[in-house]
Amino acid sequence: MPDRTKKILVIGAGLCGLAIAVTAARRGFDVACAGDGRRGASLANFGQLHSGAVLAPVLPDVAQACWHHRNEWPDELLRPAQVGKPCGYALFNTAEAVDRYRTAWQHIGIDVEEINPGHPALAATRPPAAAFRVPDFSVDLDILHARLTALARDSGVSSLPRRQVRLHRDPETGMVTVGDDGGRRDLIVLTAGADIPDMLAQAGVAHTLRQRRIAWGRHAEIRPTALTYWLDGDLLAISPDRADARIGLPSINGEYGTNEVEYARMRTALVRRGLHSSDAELRLQWGVVCEPATALADLTSFVADLRDPPTGWSRVLNLLVAVPGKWTTAWHCAERVVSYLEEED
Ligand SMILES: Cc1cc2nc3c(=O)[nH]c(=O)nc-3n(C[C@H](O)[C@H](O)[C@H](O)COP(=O)(O)OP(=O)(O)OC[C@H]3O[C@@H](n4cnc5c(N)ncnc54)[C@H](O)[C@@H]3O)c2cc1C
Structure with missing residues (x-):
């Protein structure tokens, strides 16, 4: 029987940290969550609930996880x-890549429907070579986060005063502590997003995570009614938000360039589609993700249990690290964390 008297501290109150805290509290653990009030990736991303359609041929495992766990x-x-329509569109500039995507969608079983490229819903954009309706949609992240915070409170999760927690590792006991968190904690779950690598490094805990920067944008003049992806071009997606649109840019070989380069790429892609008229309305943003550095690691719902550490990680007797990869799969990540918590020591 798992020991339900264990006290758990979740560090990080983003969508993943909160989902972990709720899941653990519902399974009978005594859970506290420590957040610092900053807007992590959960409150500054494209806001897309993914079906996996856009990722299917590129990252099939992530696509599959999105499809099964969203x-x-x-x-x-x-x-x-939800912001805008309850479905999105996936467009292709040329017919070249269509078969590759179609095969990947069929393989996973993602519910995608081909539509006429001249469909009225696509009237605002240059007609594509092929178009599909996908079961993805955009959300207002502040609303989602506020509702999940309320659910955590209602589920019995106690929230500690807002502050930036620092991890200390005691070499004698092999445990980490966070100083005065209001009581004894048997296990700590670190879900501090892009700050995880720095926090582990400061505590002297070896790991195999890395940070990666992502350029994206906001355009105040574009008001799309539905989430739209471009799957083979110079633009990744336009997602509706309450007052503007979020613009996603594809990386070049996994990398993004300088502010000037990325702003120019975004502007050119929007001009090409007749969507950009004023530079004053376009703002470049940078986001940072934390992800496993090793090719074999699970890019979605990555969980490291340092009581029995994976290769390249230090052993710590009371620490788990969780990285959801996508907020779409946060509950899957939470389930994995709690299954570790339920394991016998
Ligand atoms: C540009 C961009 C676009 C994306 N688009 C999508 C998308 O459309 N759909 C999708 O599913 N996923 C998307 N993602 C991925 C998704 O945003 C992340 O996987 C997810 O939000 C991570 O959630 P998290 O709770 O682990 O981390 P975060 O949301 O980053 O939360 C971590 C929290 O911990 C806090 N924290 C950090 N250090 C400390 C400390 N020392 N003490 C206390 N608190 C601390 C942070 O301030 C933050 O509030 C995108 C990511 C980026 C960067």
């Missing part, structure tokens, strides 16, 4: 946060 988001959290 339904774990409770409807009462997701629906009030």
Whole structure:
């Protein structure tokens, strides 16, 4: 029987940290969550609930996880946060890549429907060579996060005063502590997003995570009614938000360039589609993700249990590290963490 008297501290109150805290509290653990009030990736991303369609041929495992686990988001959290139509569109500039995507969608079983490229819903953009309706949609992240925070409170998760927690590793006991967190904690779950590598390094804990910067943008003049992806071009996606649109840019060989380079790429892609008229309305943003550095690691729902550490990680007797990869799969990540918590020591 798992020891339900264990006290758990979750560090990081983003969508993943909160989902872990809720799942653990519902399974009978005594859980506290420590956040620092900053807007991590959960409050500054494209806001796309992924079906996996856009990732299918490129990152099939991530696509599969999105398709299988996105339904774990409770409807009462997701629906009030929805912005724009409940479906999105995937467009192709040329027919070249279509078969590759179609095969990948069929392989995973993602519910994608081909539509006429002249469909009225696509009237705002240059007609594509091929178009598909995908079951993806955009959300208002502030609403989603506020609802999940309320659910955590209602599920019995106690929240510690807002502050930046620092991890200390005691070489004698092989445990980490966070100083005064209001009581004894048997296990700590670190879900501090892009700050995880620095926090582990400061505590002297070896790991195999890395940070990666992602350029994206906001355009105040574009008001799309549905999430639209371009799957073979110079633009990744335009996602509706409450007051503007979020613009996603594809990386070049996994990398992004300088501010000037990325702003120019974004501007050119929008001009090409007749969507950009004023530079004053376009703002470049940078996001940072934390992800496993090793090719074999699970890019979605990565969990390291340092009581029995994976290769390249230090042993720590009371620490788990969780990286969801996508907020779409946060509940899957939470389930994995809690299954570790439930294992016998
Ligand atoms: C540009 C961009 C676009 C993306 N688009 C999508 C998308 O459309 N769909 C999708 O599913 N996923 C998307 N993602 C991925 C998704 O945003 C992340 O996987 C997810 O939000 C990570 O959640 P998290 O809770 O682990 O981390 P975060 O949301 O980063 O939360 C971590 C929290 O911990 C806090 N923290 C850090 N250090 C400390 C400390 N010392 N003490 C206390 N608190 C601390 C941070 O301030 C933050 O509030 C995108 C990511 C980026 C960067």
